[in-house]
Amino acid sequence: MPTVLEQQIHAPAPPRKWRVDLVVQRLALVGTIIGIWWIASLQMPHYILPGPLRVWQSLRTISANGDLWHNLAITLGRVAAGFLLATAIGLPLGIVLGANKRLGEFFEPIIPVMNTISSAIWAIFAIIWFGVSNATTIFVVFMTAMPLIITNVWQGTRTVNADFIELAHTLRMPHHKVMWKIYLPTILPYFFSGARLAFGFGWRVSLVAETLGSSSGVGYRLRQAADLIQTDQVFAWTITLVVMMAALEMGALRPLENHLFRWKREAESF
């Protein structure tokens, strides 16, 4: 879990061009890893380190019988619910704390404290309060994601340009329009990098929560597979998660960010 200081706000990278040599490099990397994995697996019993082929077969089995999609959908739904809840509360709260100096100063110590509480602790509390249910996982995702979103939005409100506010003032623009047209666009890049971080963490902690307090979802199936020493299935679930996160990042988040913040490109030099 990164501290507040480590949460760097980064401008979106310029869109990468498809480079053939880069694609070859990436494929070679994947090939090397699978190769090492395969060689290592030859020396080990399959319940310690299953080989790539065995994992592939197991992946096909869980995907063919629907197990994979069913549990993936459940976990994704819980992460999305916790994340949306964290956004709905964290975004306005961050704006209020950033816009009101006195409130901000009063509540400032809370965020780092919340960031130091491990997700496992939230999971234990969640089980006490919500038992084995959807709410447990949603709560843990929420408690992890919300401080990240608040922190970033809060930082964003500090960068609102007073010159723009004065401009709106000379135009006699009503206050709610100033919020909508100046505050929100200024905060958006900060919110976005916070939300991205929050979604990534939310996804990871959801598995912790599901192993402890759930009877469905990827986390639950992971623990079950481990308990039954179906190591090939543990690998299969893990690979599924990695592939899905990468697809989300490259297929949705990065293009969206590049589009939303296209005005930022090269603007850094000013």
Added chain:
Amino acid sequence: MVSSGALDVTSPVAERDAITVDSVSKWFPSADGEPLHVLHDINLKVAEHSILAILGASGCGKSTLLNIISGILKPDRGRVCINGVVSEQFKDWRSVSYMFQEDRLLPWRTALRNVEFALEAASMPKAERRRKAQQALELVGLSGFEDAFPYQLSGGMRSRVALARSLVLEPCILLMDEPFSRLDAQTRSLMHTELLRIHGLKKMTIVFVTHDVEESVVLADSVVVMAPRPGRVRERVAIDIRRPRDATTPEVTRYIQRLRALI
């Protein structure tokens, strides 16, 4: 030609004053407790359709005076009238445009959307807003750059967008706070020509603040020279030269020398 609302006004008085500043004084609170006297007993009249320059060294309170005229700041003593109405009672502030020293373009908006910003304070159908913004960009010679983001534009072009944003409301009064001071000499002189051309079309009253003597002589009908600490009017000089004025001609140089001696 397109006529702005300000042109059609048939005033009962032949020559109306667009702005009158009446014995205005202003103090600012300061760190040592002693209030800082920024403006002392300022009296000004600006005739409708005319161009007035407020000239002075930095720190003479000229920007403060402009802010008081624009209604952003309240005077501690005296009063300001806009079109004959005391500024506390004046309602139509959207017909008074303010152009800042910096272009203040919102970086996340395209040129067109930046111009539209000025129209968004009031409610107006989107299509009409777009049409007006397009016209304003055309007026400042930026057709074809509607979709450019600020970072893609040169300093002069950004300044034109800011000018278009001030003009899109079809103001009867345009207040400018050293609007071209950040441009290089060549671009600045181009913007002067542009501003005079647009003034010839729209005939709005212009008050601009500057520390550039040449700029004040080239643009203004009359120049108010301010003295500092506390800011006060030292002299008002009418510039009786036909336009366009070339800064290198002897009559312009004579005015420049006279004003330099006054600052």
